[in-house]
Structures are given as structure tokens and as C-alpha cells.
Amino acid sequence: MRTKRSSRWRAMLLATVVAIITCLAVANATQTITTPNAAFISYNLAAGKDSAAITPAASRAVLIIGCCTTNAPGQMSVAQVTLLHLPGVGMLWVGLEATPNASITQGGASTSGPIVHLDSFHQVVIQAASADTILIHNGSAGTRAGNVTLVW
């Protein structure tokens, strides 16, 4: 009688353990579909000017796509990077410079430094401004306009 009861309890315990492990495995594979976040920043910068500082979302990959829409030869273009902002530490990125001379851009910055160029002449640039911010800089001799979108 006692042996029967004991084996029944064991079987129930085993079933409970299997159920918990199954639930954990299922929970691990669950994907929650959400709406991504986006920030759209327009710029219209005089020669040598910087935009306001932009703080990308932290501790996750952020897609940054930017363009220069100033309608003149050699100015319009588009480029992109994925960027990781480690709060208080700096930025890491990998991406492609603007056409027509596209090439891989990659690196890390804890203070300042170019990240990716947005115009054909590679004079308008998204650059690190501090460990936590980036900005758009117009290094050309004329006014340049365009926009930058961050998606995460």
C-alpha cells in the first residue's frame, strides 16, 4: 500500500518537473511582436555648423539611415550604420558610407569622431559628440539640408 502511494507521488512529481521544464522551453522560444521605435531628425545647417546633440537608445542595436537632400550635383546621397550606444562608455558602429564612394565604416568612439558621411562629397557627417550623444556636422562651404532616421 505504502509502495503504491510512494510511486504515485513520484510519478506526479516527475510529471510536474516535466511540465515546468516544458513551459520554460516554450517561454524561451516565445517572440513578442512589437512596433519598432523611430526618431526622425531634419537638418538644415549653414557651413561649419552642428545640429543639436542626439542621444541614441542605449544598450541595443540602433539602425541609423541618413541622407542629404540639397539638390545640387555631388550633394544628394544616402548612407546607413547600425550603432551600439553603451551609456557613459561610448559608441560602436558598422555601416556603409554615402554613395557614390561607398565603403565600410566601422569603429568606436568615447568622445568625438566621424561615424558616417551623408553626402556625395563626404562633407556632411554624423559624428560622435560625447560618450552618449551624436550630432550632424556640415563641413562643406554651403548650406546643406536633409534628414536622419533612427530605428530600434
Place this chain on the structure above:
Amino acid sequence: MKTIIMRTEKSSRWGAMLLATVVAIITSLAVANATQTITTPNAVKITYNLASGASSAAITPATNTSVLVMGCCTTEGGVGHVSLMHIPSTIIEWVGLESNNAAAITQGATKAAHHMVYINASHTVDIQVASADTIVIHNAHPTVQAGNVTLIW
């Protein structure tokens, strides 16, 4: 004479109406062709914290559409991305950039286990094709590595 003129007038009126109808149909077709539907994109964020040699649970990307997959490692640092196409039960294709600091183009198509893109600086944490329908995050680094992967489509 009057009958002939009336018949000619009626005939040209019908001709004009027919022509107008044809023009309207062609215009409608052209407009319909150029229509863009603006939708809200979808996103999935997967957080990982993997022991050395471990892999995440399988992830099934959306099918028959291009999916942006970007991932990072917050332990060691590093970020990489690919755009991916998943044809159900058939193949997973991708093109993108390996993580800094040794970035290079990564591309391929397979339905078997295969490296896809590194997402940490030392190229030891990667997103891999696991089957014709799934991908996984794998940690080949000698220590525990954490971070996250976002899929947007």
C-alpha cells in the same frame, strides 16, 4: 443628306466616348500600379545571456519578406546587421556587415547550419542559420556573453 450627317455625328460621339473610356482605364491602371500602402513595421527584440558554447532558442524570422536583423553584444561590445529573406521550408538568404572592428560583407544562402553574422568585437558571438526556417544566437567566446538581437520587417 440630313440622315448621313446625323449618323456621322452619332458615330464620332460614340468614338470619342470609347476613346475617353480607354484613356480613363489606362490612367486608373497606371495610378493603381504606383500606389504605396504605408504600414506600421513589426519588430521582435530577443535578449540573450549565453554561457560559453551555448546557443539561444531557435528564432523563426517572418517569411517571404526582407527582414532587418541587427544585433549587439553589451558584454564585450560590438554591433552587426544583415537583411534576410526566409522562404519557408526552403532557404534563408542574407547580406550584411560583420561587426566592428573587423567589418566585412557577409552574404549567403543555405538551409543547413551556417554562420551568418558576428555581433561582438572579437567575432565569437554570431547569429547562425539553424535550419531552413530558423536562426539561433551562438556564443563561442570562452566566457558568458549577453546582448540582444532585433528583427524588423
